[in-house]
Amino acid sequence: MNSxxxxxxxxxxxxxxxxxxxxxHPNLVHFTLGLFIIxxxxxxxxxxxxxxxxxxxxxxxxxxxxxxxxxxWYNMIASSIITFxxxxxxxxEMLLAAPPTDVKSxxxxxxxxxxxxxxxxxxxxxxxxVGMTIWRGWQRYIWDKQAYKQTDREVQWIYLxxxxxxxxxxxxxxxxxxxxxxxxxxxxxxxNLLRLGQDLNTTLK
Amino acid sequence: MLKGLTSKLNNWLQxxxxxxxxEFFQDFIIISLCLGLFCVMLIRLGDMFFSFxxxxxxxxxxxxxxxxxxxxxLFRLLIDHLQQQRTSVTAAxxxxxxxxxxxxxxxxxxxxSRDQIFGIAIFxxxxxxxxxxxxxxxxxxxxxxxIAIFVAVIFGQFEAGLARPYDAVKAVLNMHTLLGWSLSGIxxxxxxxxYVLRTRNPEKLPIHYMVAGLFLTLIVGxxxxxxxxxxxxxxxxxxxxxxxxxxxxxx
Numbered sequence: 332m333n334s335x336x337x338x339x340x341x342x343x344x345x346x347x348x349x350x351x352x353x354x355x356h357p358n359l360v361h362f363t364l365g366l367f368i369i370x371x372x373x374x375x376x377x378x379x380x381x382x383x384x385x386x387x388x389x390x391x392x393x394x395x396x397x398x399x400x401x402x403x404w405y406n407m408i409a410s411s412i413i414t415f416x417x418x419x420x421x422x423x424e425m426l427l428a429a430p431p432t433d434v435k436s437x438x439x440x441x442x443x444x445x446x447x448x449x450x451x452x453x454x455x456x457x458x459x460x461v462g463m464t465i466w467r468g469w470q471r472y473i474w475d476k477q478a479y480k481q482t483d484r485e486v487q488w489i490y491l492x493x494x495x496x497x498x499x500x501x502x503x504x505x506x507x508x509x510x511x512x513x514x515x516x517x518x519x520x521x522x523n524l525l526r527l528g529q530d531l532n533t534t535l536k
Numbered sequence: 537m538l539k540g541l542t543s544k545l546n547n548w549l550q551x552x553x554x555x556x557x558x559e560f561f562q563d564f565i566i567i568s569l570c571l572g573l574f575c576v577m578l579i580r581l582g583d584m585f586f587s588f589x590x591x592x593x594x595x596x597x598x599x600x601x602x603x604x605x606x607x608x609x610l611f612r613l614l615i616d617h618l619q620q621q622r623t624s625v626t627a628a629x630x631x632x633x634x635x636x637x638x639x640x641x642x643x644x645x646x647x648x649s650r651d652q653i654f655g656i657a658i659f660x661x662x663x664x665x666x667x668x669x670x671x672x673x674x675x676x677x678x679x680x681x682x683i684a685i686f687v688a689v690i691f692g693q694f695e696a697g698l699a700r701p702y703d704a705v706k707a708v709l710n711m712h713t714l715l716g717w718s719l720s721g722i723x724x725x726x727x728x729x730x731y732v733l734r735t736r737n738p739e740k741l742p743i744h745y746m747v748a749g750l751f752l753t754l755i756v757g758x759x760x761x762x763x764x765x766x767x768x769x770x771x772x773x774x775x776x777x778x779x780x781x782x783x784x785x786x787x
Contacts, residue, residue, distance in 0.1 A: 521769065
């Protein structure tokens with residue numbers, strides 16, 4: 332974002348360019364990732380249940396197949412709810428970001444390119460996650476309840492593959508975000524202090 | 537019939553030889569470890585006697601003695617392993633307790649910040665809990681897993697000295713590390729508890745468990761906050777800070 336525009340707020344912002352010390356978006360994003368991955372993983376475990384029965388028997392774990400699908404479904408809902416906040420916080424913090432203009436990331440992108448890709452990708456992923464949740468709900472409450480359905484498998488294989496593909500997109504997308512943090516030092520107190528030429532051992536005490 | 541029996545016996549014998557050979561090599565490794573430890577102990581002992589020549593730093597000497605004691609305990613662990621062919625977890629826990637206390641003595645109780653004391657206290661509590669609960673846990677868990685955690689903790693102590701954070705970070709980093717160790721223990725214990733609860737009745741959770749879970753959540757929250765501080769305030773592992781450390785601008 333334009334640094335003169337950000338300067339209009341300068342009295343309220345700290346050294347890291349935010350009104351608070353620890354950015355919110357990088358914390359929320361772990362919920363998005365974790366809930367989504369756990370959701371899909373438990374659906375995979377549920378679908379492969381017939382192959383795993385001996386493991387649960389061996390460890391004397393009492394479990395029903397439907398338990399795994401419950402975990403998959405509720406994690407998916409939670410993931411799509413929290414992701415709205417993740418994206419919201421991300422855009423707020425991106426508006427206030429003032430990365431250095433002379434740095435290129437390991438992928439050869441400059442700060443603005445990285446931010447644009449990460450921002451657009453974020454909205455795109457939000458849509459995908461919400462879409463997946465709706466799809467999962469349809470499978471749980473409509474597809475699974477069909478009269479002629481033969482198995483107690485609650486999700487479709489194609490859904491699991493879509494989930495794995497989205498995890499891959501998330502991985503690339505997350506790497507862009509991580510580059511914003513570690514290479515461009517966006518909203519990082521220590522990095523901003525270093526850029527101002529200050530000694531961290533005296534200023535951070 | 538007889539032929540089948542002899543070939544079976546043969547097979548079994550061969551497997552026995554293989555196992556015996558493997559055990560022999562295992563013993564060989566442990567014996568060389570023992571010898572290595574012996575040398576280290578002698579060197580440390582020599583160092584300590586030489587340090588008596590200088591003006592006496594009581595704290596340093598105490599910590600040296602404790603260090604040698606830790607080595608002796610490690611030695612005993614290896615001997616136990618040689619004699620019983622398995623690692624004694626209790627001995628490993630004792631070593632961990634002594635080495636944690638050594639760190640405390642080395643720095644002086646009064647000079648450690650309140651947060652760290654709190655962390656050490658939790659850590660020691662967990663270790664004691666494990667020592668007490670060990671006979672009970674071992675019914676459920678393989679000893680190997682537990683020993684792996686403790687070996688990791690002991691080596692973690694040595695390796696923590698290898699990391700090169702700058703001065704201002706140290707307090708937060710120590711707290712984060714200590715809490716991390718404690719969490720590994722606490723989470724393992726709560727998982728075991730959950731397992732027992734589930735085996736008894738998968739439909740019910742007692743209130744104690746919920747309270748413990750809440751407590752665990754709070755500790756995890758604190759740990760996340762500390763980790764956030766390390767990255768976002770102190771910039772650990774971010775390129776500008778790493779570069780500054782490499783170029784000697786930051787110490």
